[in-house]
Amino acid sequence: MTVLDDDRYEPVVRPRLDAMEARVAAAGVHMATGVMVAPSQGGQSWLGHGSVLSGLWLENQLRYDLLMASERGTLIDDFRAAGYSTVAIMPAITMAWPEGERLRYDRVYAHADIDYHGPPLNWVTMPDQFTWSFLQRAVLDAEAPPNGERGDGAGGIRAGGSPVFAEVGLISSHAPWTPILPVVEPWDSVGDGTIFERWADAGETPEELWRDSDRVRESYALAVGYAVDVLSSYVANFVDDDVLLIAMGDHQPAPLITGDDAPRSVPVHVFATDPDLLAPFLAWGFEAGAFPPDLDDPPRMDAFRGWFVDAFSTASSPGGP
Numbered sequence: 078m079t080v081l082d083d084d085r086y087e088p089v090v091r092p093r094l095d096a097m098e099a100r101v102a103a104a105g106v107h108m109a110t111g112v113m114v115a116p117s118q119g120g121q122s123w124l125g126h127g128s129v130l131s132g133l134w135l136e137n138q139l140r141y142d143l144l145m146a147s148e149r150g151t152l153i154d155d156f157r158a159a160g161y162s163t164v165a166i167m168p169a170i171t172m173a174w175p176e177g178e179r180l181r182y183d184r185v186y187a188h189a190d191i192d193y194h195g196p197p198l199n200w201v202t203m204p205d206q207f208t209w210s211f212l213q214r215a216v217l218d219a220e221a222p223p224n225g226e227r228g229d230g231a232g233g234i235r236a237g238g239s240p241v242f243a244e245v246g247l248i249s250s251h252a253p254w255t256p257i258l259p260v261v262e263p264w265d266s267v268g269d270g271t272i273f274e275r276w277a278d279a280g281e282t283p284e285e286l287w288r289d290s291d292r293v294r295e296s297y298a299l300a301v302g303y304a305v306d307v308l309s310s311y312v313a314n315f316v317d318d319d320v321l322l323i324a325m326g327d328h329q330p331a332p333l334i335t336g337d338d339a340p341r342s343v344p345v346h347v348f349a350t351d352p353d354l355l356a357p358f359l360a361w362g363f364e365a366g367a368f369p370p371d372l373d374d375p376p377r378m379d380a381f382r383g384w385f386v387d388a389f390s391t392a393s394s395p396g397g398p
Contacts, residue, residue: 078112078326078342078369079335080301089298090305097309098367101348104313109355111345111363112375115328118341123176125327125343125378126244130180132382145179152382153180156242159390164216164243166191168202169251182244186211195270196277198249203270204258205249205304209311210267212245217315240319250304252330253287254296256280260306264314290333297334312348322348344369357388 080090101108115125116136127135127144130151135141153163163183167174170187177185191211193203249258256279261267280286287293308324316322326343329335346367347358355363361384364370376384 078344079329079339080298080344081368083335085294086298086301089302093302093305093309094367097305097312100309101312101316104316106312106316106348106350107352107355107365108312108367109347109358109363109365110367110369111347111358111361112342112369112372113325113345113381114375114377115326115341115343116378118329118331118335118339120328120331122327128378129325129381130244132379134377134379145176151180152385153182153242153244155382155386157181157183160239161242162239164241165246166208166212166216166243167246168193168208169246169248171202186215191215193270195273198256198258198273198276199253199283201248201251203248204273205247205307206258206261206264206310207267207270207273208245208247209307209315210264212243213264213311213315216241216243247304249307250300252297253283254293254300255283255286257296257299257303260303260310262310264310294334297330308346316348316350318350320349321354324348342375361388 080086098108116128116134117124121138124135124137124141127133127141130153131144131149132151133140133144133149135144156163163181164186165177165180165182165184166186167177168188168191170177170185171189174185174187177187188202191203191208192215193207193211195203195207198204256276258273258276258279261272266272281292286296312322324346326345329339329341329343332339345363347355347363349355355365359365362370362372362376
């Protein structure tokens with residue numbers, strides 16, 4: 078994949094991955110990494126999301142539309158059948174999103190539903206760190222619903238509610254890759270996002286940056302580095318015995334970044350404090366640590382749903398993980 082195979086990006090990204098591997102290990106979290114092939118490049122991230130969720134290869138908009146028009150179940154339905162509340166956190170969704178209703182999440186948090194009071198950072202509506210913080214604060218650590226009732230996915234996960242399957246859209250590594258933020262520590266200081274005001278006008282404007290393709294590529298690597306650093310910090314601070322976290326790239330960037338004829342392979346990182354939860358991934362060809370295996374023919378994203386359900390289903394929960 079480009080961030081590790083291209084000499085323009087590897088010197089920036091590899092040390093971040095090394096640091097992540099060391100940091101999460103020090104926090105008692107095990108990590109494995111694999112590779113999957115996305116159906117798109119440079120955009121149309123929903124094709125990758127849909128392929129993972131449905132188990133269908135959605136390589137164009139028509140196939141995605143056909144899925145949305147059908148009643149085919151998805152990984153979301155699999156988790157619900159196993160007793161999970163299902164949540165989508167989508168900070169990039171700024172308009173109506175009927176697909177969320179079709180996919181039958183119990184709760185969708187689009188941009189307007191997320192209590193971010195910081196500035197937009199060009200196309201990026203909020204930095205990844207706030208999105209992770211919102212997941213933890215508003216979903217995982219929220220108070221339980223009253224009278225022992227099952228929640229709607231909006232809270233009560235850790236405090237006596239049902240377990241949760243959350244799909245979280247992370248967008249700081251999306252173009253235009255300016256400004257590049259640091260990771261805010263401690264996480265309590267993230268608050269309502271107003272802390273990010275200090276970076277509202279940091280760095281070059283997209284119009285300035287995109288006059289120079291070489292500087293665009295430099296900023297791309299730094300944006301990926303930020304996303305890795307935030308993921309590393311979140312895992313080290315918040316992943317505990319109740320969590321299996323899967324961080325999956327949705328597609329490669331455009332040919333401006335990758336060059337022509339680049340493969341569509343993307344990394345998949347998996348984290349858990351229980352090594353037994355990583356065993357199925359290792360058996361599937363993942364490797365321990367932060368770096369992906371070198372595969373001639375990595376699996377496509379549409380293989381994920383069936384494999385995951387088979388690997389994590391039990392006799393007591395035949396409908397899902």
